[in-house]
Every structure is written in structure tokens, then in C-alpha cells.
Amino acid sequence: MSKRFIGSRQTTIAREIELSGTGVHSGAPVSMVLHPTEADTGYRFLVSKRGRIIAEIPADVRYVKNLTLCTVLGDESGVTVGTVEHLLAALRGLSIDNCYIEIDSREVPIMDGSAAAFVEAIDEVGIRELSQPRKFIKVLKPIRVQDGDCWGELKPHSGFHLDVEIDFPTPLIGRQRLALEMNSGAFRNEISRARTFGFMRDVESLWKAGLALGASLNNTIALADDRIMNAEGLRYPQEFVRHKMLDAMGDLALAGGPVLGSYRSVRGGHRLNANVVQALLGDTEAWTMVRAPWVRDTVPVDVSVASAAVNYAADRT
Numbered sequence: 001m002s003k004r005f006i007g008s009r010q011t012t013i014a015r016e017i018e019l020s021g022t023g024v025h026s027g028a029p030v031s032m033v034l035h036p037t038e039a040d041t042g043y044r045f046l047v048s049k050r051g052r053i054i055a056e057i058p059a060d061v062r063y064v065k066n067l068t069l070c071t072v073l074g075d076e077s078g079v080t081v082g083t084v085e086h087l088l089a090a091l092r093g094l095s096i097d098n099c100y101i102e103i104d105s106r107e108v109p110i111m112d113g114s115a116a117a118f119v120e121a122i123d124e125v126g127i128r129e130l131s132q133p134r135k136f137i138k139v140l141k142p143i144r145v146q147d148g149d150c151w152g153e154l155k156p157h158s159g160f161h162l163d164v165e166i167d168f169p170t171p172l173i174g175r176q177r178l179a180l181e182m183n184s185g186a187f188r189n190e191i192s193r194a195r196t197f198g199f200m201r202d203v204e205s206l207w208k209a210g211l212a213l214g215a216s217l218n219n220t221i222a223l224a225d226d227r228i229m230n231a232e233g234l235r236y237p238q239e240f241v242r243h244k245m246l247d248a249m250g251d252l253a254l255a256g257g258p259v260l261g262s263y264r265s266v267r268g269g270h271r272l273n274a275n276v277v278q279a280l281l282g283d284t285e286a287w288t289m290v291r292a293p294w295v296r297d298t299v300p301v302d303v304s305v306a307s308a309a310v311n312y313a314a315d316r317t
Helices: 085-093 116-125 184-191 200-208 239-255 270-282
Strands: 002-004 009-013 017-022 029-035 043-049 052-058 064-066 072-074 099-103 127-133 135-139 143-147 150-155 160-168 174-181 197-199 221-223 259-266 287-291 294-296
Touching: 017 116, 052 072, 085 116, 085 184, 085 239, 143 270, 150 270, 160 239, 174 184, 174 239, 184 239, 197 200, 197 239, 239 259, 239 270, 259 270
Parallel strands: 043 099, 135 259, 160 259, 197 221
Antiparallel strands: 002 294, 009 127, 017 029, 029 099, 043 052, 064 072, 135 287, 143 150, 150 259, 160 174
């Protein structure tokens, strides 16, 4: 009897998902619908205005327009959609390959500041397997980007490994580092509920810049000089670096598919993550596209660990 690797085929969500919330930077209300779609679509944002789709923006690093405090994608006409990283992390973290994201605002809703609401919504409707084999971006050689004391590096690896380090000059955060072999269980249990964070001392300057207008204690860990303002405290030990890992996962989704590689980030953020993805894709000797195979009489494995990557057939299409 023939068997195939678990997760070797592409996926989409099983049914539509309706979500609503507030844009953390705009402060505006947002309605969003996630739609199932066919194989090889990837993630695409359908920006609507008064019920009409005015732009279709792929979740692709080539469409990045701004990286100030969040990741903003846009098209040539000037239509943009921002704060995409938590949603993309949820889709990638749950091994969903294809999804249309219809949105009536220029910003994905912040929800509770993490990916938890997206994970819960996807769990409720389920995931549908498609007929086409899953495609991976396999890192072939190290790619490093450095900016002062901040740097990021992708290296070859049989699965997807994240190693993130942050260093903030406050005892409330300080230096934190976390490394995880990133499969769906690790994503769900270790980083999906980690919230975004900010400093009370920055609020006035952010507001003047038109940013963080929708931030609140309901969606942000707020740090004063000597304490965390949220009454419930932290959800995880080292929640701050866990959130940076969540951001990195969402930003690396802009590569256009699941990555087979190990990513190390030191004092990084959205800009560094995007620059590393751009550097990888810009070097044709640094990566190749590989497909998940059909394999006879093989014990199924979790493809998110991708231990069978060495058997995948190379395919740059």
C-alpha cells in the first residue's frame, strides 16, 4: 500500500473565516475574511473599498513598502496593507500554504497582539489538503545580513529552525534568546500567544507620527520604566523574545513558501528579516525550490520538521 509523507500536499483553510478588530496603528475598525483557494496561489491580500476589490497584493518580499514597526505590503498603485506579520505567522505556523485574505482596511486587525485569535479561528474551520505537492524553499548556503550590531543569517538545515536573540537596555527585558525547531506544535505552544510590546515613554512620539493609535493594554504589553502595566502580567517566560520569533516567522513567510533552513537573528526586527529574505532570493546559488514527494511504504513524518528534505526533487519552477 502506498503512503505519502504527512503534509506533503499543499493546504488551504477548509471554510471561510470572518474576523474583525482594530488596526493597532490606524486605530480604525477592520473587517477581514479569509477564503480557501487553490494550490500554488500562496497568500494574497484582497483589499476592498465599499465592497469592491481594489487591489490584490501577494505576500511576497518584493511587495514590501514599509518596515517601520510592522511589515507593510503594497502594489504599484499605492494601495497598501500593513501589520501582516502575525497573520502570516499563523498561516505558516499551521502549515497552510494558500489563502486569500480579503480586508476592508489598510491594516490587519491586531486582535490581542499575538497570533492566538488567528490560530483559534483556523482550528475552528479546519484545514483542507489539496492535490498538488507542497513546495519548499531550501537554503543551500549561508546568507548573512549585518547592520551595525544587528545581524541575521540563514543557513542550510533539514527543517525550519529559529534562533532569535534580543537585547533591550531595561531590566524588564534585557537580553533574551530562544531557539526552537519550528513545527506546528512548537509554533502553537511556544510562540503563537506571545504579544507585541511597547514602552510608555514612546507613546506621545508614536501618536504624533500617526502610529500606535489603536494600541491598548488589550493588545500590547506596555512597559513603564520599572514595571509591566498589564494587570495579568506575562503569558510566557521570555514573552518578548517569543514575540520577536513570531514576527520573524511571519516575515520569513514573505519568501513565498515554507523555508528549509535555520534562521538566526540578533537584535533584529522586521527590516532585518525582510533584508535577509531579499538577500536569499537575490542569490540564485543560495536556494532552490524543492517539492514534497510521494513515497511508497514510508512511515509518515511531520513535514514541518522536514526530515525527508534530502529526498525531495529539485524544482525551480
